[in-house]
Amino acid sequence: MPRRRDRKEQMLAAAQYPLDWLEERSGLIGGLRYFLFRKVPGDSGWWHTLGSATLTAFLVQLGTGVILAMYYKPDPKSAYESVQHINNDVTLGWLVRGMHRWGASVFIILIFFHMARVFLFGAYKYPRELNWVVGVLLLPLALLEGFSGYLLPYDQTAYWATVVGININGTGPFIGPFLASFLRSGPEITGDTLSRFYSIHMLLLPGAILGLIGLHLYLVVRLGVSSPPWSPEAAGRERAEPPPVPGSGLVNPAPRGVTKRPD
Amino acid sequence: MASRRVEENRVAFQRYKEDVKRDGKPFYPYAMFHDTVMSLVVVCVIVGLAFVWHYTSLLGPSLAAKADPGTVSFVPRPDWYFYFLFYLLRIFKWPNSVILGTVGIPTILLILALAIPFIDLRRERRLLRRPIAIVAAVLVALSMGVLTYKGATAKEALGAELLADVPNWVKSEQLPPQALPGAKLFATSGCLNCHTYQGVGGSQLGAPNLSAEGSKNKGITFQIAHLKCPSCVNKGSPMPSFAAFGNANLRKLAIFLEASKGPH
Amino acid sequence: MEPQQGQGKPHLPPPSLWPIGFAIGIVCILVGLIVSWPAAAVGVAVTVVFGFLWVRDVTGGYRRRDIGTEPAVGGPESATEGAPAIPADRGEAAMPEPAPGERFPRSVFLEGATLGLGSVIAGIVTVPIVGFSIAPVFQHVHHDEIDLGPISNFKEGQYVVTTFLRDPSEGEISRRTAYIRNNGFLDNKPSFTVLSNRCAHLGCPVQPNGPMFDKQKLEETTKTGDVTLIPALPAGGFGCPCHGGQYDQEGNRTAGPPVRALDRYEFYIRNGRLAVGRTYSVSHVDGAGASAKIHKYKETGPGQHVDGPEQWFYPLQPPS
Ligand code: HEM
Numbered sequence: 001m002p003r004r005r006d007r008k009e010q011m012l013a014a015a016q017y018p019l020d021w022l023e024e025r026s027g028l029i030g031g032l033r034y035f036l037f038r039k040v041p042g043d044s045g046w047w048h049t050l051g052s053a054t055l056t057a058f059l060v061q062l063g064t065g066v067i068l069a070m071y072y073k074p075d076p077k078s079a080y081e082s083v084q085h086i087n088n089d090v091t092l093g094w095l096v097r098g099m100h101r102w103g104a105s106v107f108i109i110l111i112f113f114h115m116a117r118v119f120l121f122g123a124y125k126y127p128r129e130l131n132w133v134v135g136v137l138l139l140p141l142a143l144l145e146g147f148s149g150y151l152l153p154y155d156q157t158a159y160w161a162t163v164v165g166i167n168i169n170g171t172g173p174f175i176g177p178f179l180a181s182f183l184r185s186g187p188e189i190t191g192d193t194l195s196r197f198y199s200i201h202m203l204l205l206p207g208a209i210l211g212l213i214g215l216h217l218y219l220v221v222r223l224g225v226s227s228p229p230w231s232p233e234a235a236g237r238e239r240a241e242p243p244p245v246p247g248s249g250l251v252n253p254a255p256r257g258v259t260k261r262p263d
Numbered sequence: 264m265a266s267r268r269v270e271e272n273r274v275a276f277q278r279y280k281e282d283v284k285r286d287g288k289p290f291y292p293y294a295m296f297h298d299t300v301m302s303l304v305v306v307c308v309i310v311g312l313a314f315v316w317h318y319t320s321l322l323g324p325s326l327a328a329k330a331d332p333g334t335v336s337f338v339p340r341p342d343w344y345f346y347f348l349f350y351l352l353r354i355f356k357w358p359n360s361v362i363l364g365t366v367g368i369p370t371i372l373l374i375l376a377l378a379i380p381f382i383d384l385r386r387e388r389r390l391l392r393r394p395i396a397i398v399a400a401v402l403v404a405l406s407m408g409v410l411t412y413k414g415a416t417a418k419e420a421l422g423a424e425l426l427a428d429v430p431n432w433v434k435s436e437q438l439p440p441q442a443l444p445g446a447k448l449f450a451t452s453g454c455l456n457c458h459t460y461q462g463v464g465g466s467q468l469g470a471p472n473l474s475a476e477g478s479k480n481k482g483i484t485f486q487i488a489h490l491k492c493p494s495c496v497n498k499g500s501p502m503p504s505f506a507a508f509g510n511a512n513l514r515k516l517a518i519f520l521e522a523s524k525g526p527h
Numbered sequence: 528m529e530p531q532q533g534q535g536k537p538h539l540p541p542p543s544l545w546p547i548g549f550a551i552g553i554v555c556i557l558v559g560l561i562v563s564w565p566a567a568a569v570g571v572a573v574t575v576v577f578g579f580l581w582v583r584d585v586t587g588g589y590r591r592r593d594i595g596t597e598p599a600v601g602g603p604e605s606a607t608e609g610a611p612a613i614p615a616d617r618g619e620a621a622m623p624e625p626a627p628g629e630r631f632p633r634s635v636f637l638e639g640a641t642l643g644l645g646s647v648i649a650g651i652v653t654v655p656i657v658g659f660s661i662a663p664v665f666q667h668v669h670h671d672e673i674d675l676g677p678i679s680n681f682k683e684g685q686y687v688v689t690t691f692l693r694d695p696s697e698g699e700i701s702r703r704t705a706y707i708r709n710n711g712f713l714d715n716k717p718s719f720t721v722l723s724n725r726c727a728h729l730g731c732p733v734q735p736n737g738p739m740f741d742k743q744k745l746e747e748t749t750k751t752g753d754v755t756l757i758p759a760l761p762a763g764g765f766g767c768p769c770h771g772g773q774y775d776q777e778g779n780r781t782a783g784p785p786v787r788a789l790d791r792y793e794f795y796i797r798n799g800r801l802a803v804g805r806t807y808s809v810s811h812v813d814g815a816g817a818s819a820k821i822h823k824y825k826e827t828g829p830g831q832h833v834d835g836p837e838q839w840f841y842p843l844q845p846p847s
């Protein structure tokens with residue numbers, strides 16, 4: 001063997017070492033590999049990108065939100081001024097705030113688009129009912145995230161939209177008045193309301209959303225995504241003729257080295 | 264014991280798994296490439312919107328005036344994705360139906376959405392063979408669109424907003440200068456909460472359009488008497504009395520009404 | 528040079544000088560950062576070189592063993608390798624169902640105790656948190672009387688848009704507006720109509736239907752904060768900018784979604800000055816001015832009926 005080639009392989013193996021180290025102690029690399037190299041239907045395409053696009057929008061919200069929290073002050077005496085400060089003085093503050101503000105809109109639009117595609121594909125049917133339910137639960141959480149964040153700049157639009165929003169909760173039968181009082185932290189909107197909304201907006205709801213997204217993705221990986229229903233090669237389609245020979249006439253031929261799983 | 268439908272579902276899913284295992288593509292890099300491109304688009308759109316917001320006024324101001332819980336001139340509006348709910352609240356304008364708009368319909372929609380997979384149990388996924396689903400989807404999308412649009416364009420018949428319309432009235436109705444004080448009073452006094460004039464106003468209580476009130480030539484004295492006590496002049500009129508204005512103001516209003524001969 | 532694997536001897540790392548060079552490099556960087564950039568650069572070079580040699584040395588045996596069998600980085604070829612193909616309950620780490628006669632059979636006592644202790648922990652943590660967050664719902668709030676200045680500021684028969692601090696200790700966030708009309712005297716006592724401008728539909732700020740006379744604005748500073756007074760002529764009553772609710776001059780609903788009349792403030796006359804206290808809700812008002820008959824209810828949130836069959840939706844109210 002030429003010495004040069006030997007060198008190269010040695011270096012590659014050295015690079016591999018930390019991965020093997022991690023795998024031996026955690027199995028994480030295997031999990032990641034499973035996630036990355038699991039098979040999806042050959043005819044899945046652009047329609048299936050809406051879910052991960054929604055996830056991206058959510059991650060943008062997380063990132064920009066963390067930065068905004070470094071400058072924002074949840075107190076009626078200084079909230080408005082701190083947002084002005086972010087807008088006018090902090091380097092690129094306007095950009096981060098703008099991304100957070102409009103990222104919220106994009107996030108919500110994408111949720112609706114994603115939901116529409118799942119509905120039109122009939123992808124909520126057996127065995128994916130539970131994932132649809134998890135998704136539907138994510139939708140109001142996202143809307144609530146928008147509602148609770150709307151108060152924080154503490155300008156006129158913010159304050160009055162919150163008044164109406166809380167009172168809408170108040171009209172719920174029986175528990176409505178108590179729910180409204182809980183949101184306000186008492187019978188009137190005070191400084192406590194603002195910090196309450198801040199905590200809900202940046203801890204409670206994002207935590208719940210993250211948890212549900214985790215469950216959502218787990219189910220996606222476990223059950224796989226459905227082929228477009230109109231595709232002539234839809235995975236799981238009913239066939240009159242016997243199943244085709246492996247790898248014949250497919251968009252992407254089956255990769256080499258696939259072995260049957262022991263199950 | 265599993266019913267036939269459950270059995271068929273299981274068989275179909277088994278077939279799905281085998282098909283994917285045999286003919287599918289690895290998620291990375293085939294599908295993930297698409298995902299990444301799409302995410303790039305999303306991030307660019309978000310950053311683009313932030314830039315447009317900062318450098319132009321297309322997306323509105325970056326901050327309204329500081330919150331004033333004691334305001335008497337502010338017109339509250341929610342963020343755009345709540346416009347549908349906002350407009351729903353305006354549709355239910357009878358006191359005993361308020362609860363439908365605030366919690367009733369949203370709750371029903373949420374429960375329906377949760378229930379979809381348990382209502383639609385057939386295995387069929389092709390759109391053309393799911394007519395009910397198509398109709399439902401189109402109806403939902405359409406009504407959300409219409410409600411959002413109506414919410415975005417909803418205008419209140421408020422003095423501050425209407426005063427800006429007075430110059431247009433002067434032009435289209437060719438109002439004489441002496442009708443101007445009356446026009447301003449008309450705009451700010453809540454007449455347009457019930458009446459309409461030149462396409463603005465909020466037809467309530469069956470109040471008529473007043474754009475061509477003057478063409479009936481009822482006369483200044485009649486107008487003043489009517490404003491003082493509407494139900495004395497027109498039996499059963501639900502219009503409230505404006506006697507509190509005093510004679511001088513009522514005369515201004517009457518002159519304006521008589522000068523409104525309809526659009527030219 | 529190295530002991531072979533699998534011969535029962537303990538596997539010890541070979542002695543090596545590389546770490547010492549590596550450490551010297553690090554020291555050099557740190558000193559260089561304080562003293563001079565070139566020294567730091569030398570340190571970086573030393574660290575990188577010795578670090579590389581050290582890694583090579585340590586991983587030597589490993590590399591020799593595996594060459595050729597391990598793909599460098601995973602590609603589609605190894606798609607299903609490393610996949611957790613074994614169901615969770617049959618994997619290595621999972622606990623198999625215990626067989627009878629085993630050393631640790633299922634213990635009902637231990638299971639119960641574990642779950643029980645767990646719920647004790649959950650209780651100890653949850654009760655204070657939940658109590659802490661919902662306590663404000665059940666606490667009574669004390670409202671001071673708010674001084675609005677001398678009665679002479681309110682001309683008889685004239686509505687005055689009055690803005691004041693409802694709770695001076697909370698500051699501007701408690702600023703409220705009331706439409707106040709002096710109704711003259713009833714049984715030798717001054718009579719006022721004090722309407723809250725909170726809409727009885729969903730709480731938007733109701734506006735006067737008629738001109739406000741900003742030029743006659745008065746500003747008073749009382750012991751409970753700033754008060755502004757602007758005379759107005761709401762000849763058409765009051766209107767709401769949100770969903771078009773309409774009220775007459777007594778605060779009765781005339782059109783739109785509000786479920787009742789405008790709320791009112793209790794008022795007091797103290798040494799010739801007007802003061803307001805708690806708010807109460809009103810289903811409707813018969814008559815007008817001083818002789819009006821007000822159908823009073825405990826303060827209730829906007830959008831909630833106080834009379835008619837719909838009131839049964841709201842049997843209980845949190846204290847206010
Ligand atoms: C925070 C919001 C959400 C995120 C981040 C998210 C993310 C994803 C991702 C990454 C996928 C896989 C790729 C794809 O099919 O697009 C997916 C699939 C799915 N999502 Fe969501 N989703 C969200 C909300 C929703 C909502 C609101 C629904 C329905 C009401 C929903 C129902 C589903 C279903 C049923 C699937 C499986 C699709 C299939 O098998 O073809 N998701 N989601």
Ligand code: FES
Pocket residue numbers: 726727728729730731767768769770771772783784785
């Ligand atoms: S809040 Fe006043 S009408 Fe809705």
